[in-house]
């Protein structure tokens with residue numbers, strides 16, 4: 001059972017929600033595209049001590065099955081799922097799973113039946129043997145966002161065989177340009193960034209994050225994995241308001257929205 005805590009002036013009391021309701025409730029959350037760019041949501045899972053990966057270098061064991069449900073539900077509201085090259089490699093990304101029921105709901109909302117996956121990599125140096133690039137049953141080609149001054153011609157050509165390659169910066173991928181490319185090339189109005197910490201840090205530093213979803217798993221992992229966002233500091237800190245507080249066993253599933 002998942003427990004939902006009533007927030008703010010909500011007239012409803014705390015209540016239990018069923019796992020079957022997770023996708024619907026997340027789809028009902030408001031995500032209006034700001035003027036000139038898509039809405040940007042980040043979804044991360046961390047340990048109690050702020051770790052983003054276990055000693056194995058991946059995040060899978062940090063969250064439980066309800067975190068997996070939230071992960072899938074967020075994907076099903078996104079037009080594009082964005083991730084850094086290191087995450088795509090570490091987490092062995094594959095094409096999004098087909099789900100006829102979700103596809104129907106997406107089409108009814110005017111979205112493509114499945115989200116596109118977009119990978120950020122300056123030099124396009126990504127393992128092309130990943131299932132993301134090799135699966136034969138995928139519904140669309142992945143997008144790769146690169147820096148024009150960093151990628152070699154031969155690498156661009158090789159990537160273009162398996163993905164749609166777009167320039168999104170000169171010496172480094174620029175997050176604003178990346179979002180503009182995703183709006184133009186994939187019609188993105190909602191971009192879900194799944195990390196990692198480096199990519200999150202770039203988006204935060206440019207104040208492009210509208211929503212921060214965080215699953216706090218009941219574990220301590222120690223180690224030296226980065227915090228959920230890593231990079232230039234932000235001064236003053238950007239403020240967020242709590243919009244969702246769910247608990248499943250000892251895990252918290254939180255949604256914060258940027259105060260603008």
Ligand SMILES: NC(=O)c1ccc[n+]([C@@H]2O[C@H](COP(=O)([O-])OP(=O)(O)OC[C@H]3O[C@@H](n4cnc5c(N)ncnc54)[C@H](OP(=O)(O)O)[C@@H]3O)[C@@H](O)[C@H]2O)c1
Nearest residue numbers: 044045052059084086087121122123172195196197198199
């Ligand atoms: N707990 C969670 O929810 C979660 C979520 C995601 C990932 N993770 C973990 O996080 C780790 C990977 O995260 P990460 O922070 O190392 O990498 P990342 O954010 O996944 O990817 C960073 C990559 O972005 C590219 N990039 C493009 N523009 C850039 C710029 N201006 N500055 C810097 N980099 C730029 C670089 O690619 P190129 O080197 O190709 O140029 C860089 O390697 C993995 O261990 C993964 O398991 C955890």
